[in-house]
Amino acid sequence: MESAASQAITLSRTARRWLGCALLCLVSPFALAAAGSSPEPLEKVIQRVDAGDFAGADAQVALALQQPGLDDAQREALLFQRERMRRILLDFTLDRAQAMAAVKRQIPDLREEEFRRWDEAGLIEHLDIDGERRWFKRAPSNLFRVSSEAVARRSPDIKPPEEGPYETLGPHHVEVIDAATVTGSSSLVPRRLQVTQSIKVKADAVPAGQVIRAWIPYPRAIPGQQEHIRLLGSVPEGAQVAPEDTLQRTAYLERRAVAGTPTEFSVSYEVTVSARHIAIDPDKVQPTPADPALAPYLAERAPHVLFTPAIRAFSRKVVGDETNPYQITRKLFAAVDRIPWGGAREYSTISNISDYALHAGHADCGQQTLLLITLLRLNGIPARWQSGMVYSDNAVGYSNLHDWGAVYLAPYGWVPMDVTTGALASDVPALRDFYLGGLDAYRITFNDDYAQPLVPAKRHVRSETVDSQRGEVEWEGGNLYFDQWGYDFQWQVLPRKGK
Numbered sequence: 040m041e042s043a044a045s046q047a048i049t050l051s052r053t054a055r056r057w058l059g060c061a062l063l064c065l066v067s068p069f070a071l072a073a074a075g076s077s078p079e080p081l082e083k084v085i086q087r088v089d090a091g092d093f094a095g096a097d098a099q100v101a102l103a104l105q106q107p108g109l110d111d112a113q114r115e116a117l118l119f120q121r122e123r124m125r126r127i128l129l130d131f132t133l134d135r136a137q138a139m140a141a142v143k144r145q146i147p148d149l150r151e152e153e154f155r156r157w158d159e160a161g162l163i164e165h166l167d168i169d170g171e172r173r174w175f176k177r178a179p180s181n182l183f184r185v186s187s188e189a190v191a192r193r194s195p196d197i198k199p200p201e202e203g204p205y206e207t208l209g210p211h212h213v214e215v216i217d218a219a220t221v222t223g224s225s226s227l228v229p230r231r232l233q234v235t236q237s238i239k240v241k242a243d244a245v246p247a248g249q250v251i252r253a254w255i256p257y258p259r260a261i262p263g264q265q266e267h268i269r270l271l272g273s274v275p276e277g278a279q280v281a282p283e284d285t286l287q288r289t290a291y292l293e294r295r296a297v298a299g300t301p302t303e304f305s306v307s308y309e310v311t312v313s314a315r316h317i318a319i320d321p322d323k324v325q326p327t328p329a330d331p332a333l334a335p336y337l338a339e340r341a342p343h344v345l346f347t348p349a350i351r352a353f354s355r356k357v358v359g360d361e362t363n364p365y366q367i368t369r370k371l372f373a374a375v376d377r378i379p380w381g382g383a384r385e386y387s388t389i390s391n392i393s394d395y396a397l398h399a400g401h402a403d404c405g406q407q408t409l410l411l412i413t414l415l416r417l418n419g420i421p422a423r424w425q426s427g428m429v430y431s432d433n434a435v436g437y438s439n440l441h442d443w444g445a446v447y448l449a450p451y452g453w454v455p456m457d458v459t460t461g462a463l464a465s466d467v468p469a470l471r472d473f474y475l476g477g478l479d480a481y482r483i484t485f486n487d488d489y490a491q492p493l494v495p496a497k498r499h500v501r502s503e504t505v506d507s508q509r510g511e512v513e514w515e516g517g518n519l520y521f522d523q524w525g526y527d528f529q530w531q532v533l534p535r536k537g538k
């Protein structure tokens with residue numbers, strides 16, 4: 040989960056230097072000659088980017104763009120590798136001195152040897168870009184989530200990060216289970232929510248008079264989970280809400296830029312969100328039926344859901360000889376839950392997110408969810424994605440981006456799963472396994488799948504190519520990335536009737 044506050048991003052000296060080199064590669068015959076007479080396939084270019092060979096990747100892109108017969112999709116895929124490198128540089132902003140200084144803020148007497156050892160062990164995420172090591176800007180804080188040794192060295196004056204209000208066992212979980220016991224319902228303790236979500240584009244991000252197009256996430260109608268959606272208004276007026284069946288639903292707005300003035304968009308609505316609880320008897324779970332409607336949720340889907348050799352090996356180790364679909368699901372859920380949470384790189388910069396989650400040593404909610412989806416599908420168990428925003432009662436003042444999913448277990452059908460929140464600390468099975476078959480009533484769902492087209496269609500490559508929680512912005516001249524605008528999510532849980 041990412042912070043709901045967006046941050047300004049500035050280009051590092053390394054980024055500026057690389058971008059200058061990239062521009063030279065567009066015209067330099069020496070760079071093209073070094074790349075060879077025929078370009079590498081796109082897969083090889085992607086591998087070069089992943090390995091930090093930005094100069095080599097850019098030269099290959101330049102060579103490929105000169106080939107005759109390229110269609111629009113091929114050209115866009117090649118140009119996106121340049122954009123991906125630019126975005127990676129916006130994530131990997133720290134040099135060694137800056138990375139050490141950030142760790143020292145929590146370990147004042149940090150030793151060079153400690154930093155080197157943790158770095159070489161992969162505990163401080165870095166990437167060697169054209170021979171120069173750069174550190175991920177969130178790596179210093181992630182260190183204290185993945186290393187017990189680092190935690191033990193942290194100054195006692197440093198307060199550990201707090202968990203979200205529903206990430207540990209609390210009264211709301213008990214409320215849901217008690218209501219399920221009394222009513223026998225799977226849709227429980229509804230909350231009425233009022234939301235205003237907004238986007239503010241920086242002044243002069245586009246030329247004055249140009250039309251800025253914005254997509255703001257909007258809730259999907261999901262029977263028993265999310266219902267009675269009512270649009271209250273928008274700024275500017277006239278929001279175009281995507282149809283109900285849009286899997287990544289948004290409200291679309293347009294506004295002209297004014298010189299020296301930020302351009303603001305917002306949409307306001309009400310929605311009723313219910314908790315879910317499906318009591319699953321493992322002995323009653325059946326093999327997945329041969330239903331064509333389930334086929335897409337059993338299949339690989341490049342680039343982020345692939346049954347790689349490493350995924351297969353991990354699955355064999357975890358699943359063993361288990362055959363009951365529920366028990367397989369529980370084993371895989373627990374294995375992914377054990378991966379430490381860590382602040383995430385932008386998803387658009389990662390070439391295979393499930394593989395990244397398996398190997399990075401940490402993963403955030405969307406990365407864990409895609410890994411679990413991949414593992415479940417590999418084992419013949421349908422799995423799919425959901426995502427949106429989590430929040431709390433007003434007194435707590437908490438909201439955050441969040442991703443979770445659903446798994447199909449016959450005869451129960453689709454049941455929710457939130458592997459990042461994971462197992463709760465309880466001896467009561469219904470509470471311990473609350474998030475394997477249930478959800479709290481404090482999450483709004485914008486998306487029922489990942490990497491789906493927006494309505495109306497976006498003309499330029501998205502800032503977030505996988506998820507849709509912050510929004511998207513573009514103009515005639517191209518996409519506006521996250522360093523050019525910010526978002527805000529304001530909510531109010533309305534009083535319940537009779538209270």
